[in-house]
Amino acid sequence: MIAINRDAWNRQTQSEAVLKEAPSIVIEIVSTNWEEDYRNKPLWYAAFWVSELWIVDPLFTVERYPNRKNPKIEEPTISIGQLVNSRSILVEREYEFQSFIGKQRIESRFFPDLEITVEEIIGYGQGI
Secondary structure (H helix, E strand, O other): EEEHHHHHHHOOOOOOOOOOOOOOEEEOOOOOHHHHHHHHHHHHHHHHOOEEEEEEEEEOOOOOOOOOOOOOOOEEEEEEEEEEEEOOOOEEEEEEEEEEOOEOOOOOOOOOOOOOEHHHHHHOOOOO
């Protein structure tokens, strides 16, 4: 999922269905291919100047892939990365992440007034 600032959307909405500017935020739901979601996709989004990246890891397991989850994540987690200039010579930009769990209120620069916790988001996704 992506979100685009209204002014940016208005500048871009023309007959072609191509974004000319990066989305303001991307929300990535972790899949059974978690390595790509955690390692590769942040590099791709940073290369396209996406300002904020959410990685939502609800720890849903697919019965066919019981061991396909990030071993460092022990409970549902939402990590929010802010785009920064990289100190590495390998990439120009990268994300600095802050992770949230349980009853912690999510902090987002894109949604500064958001009053929601990880439990509320994950619970909603599970129909609770």
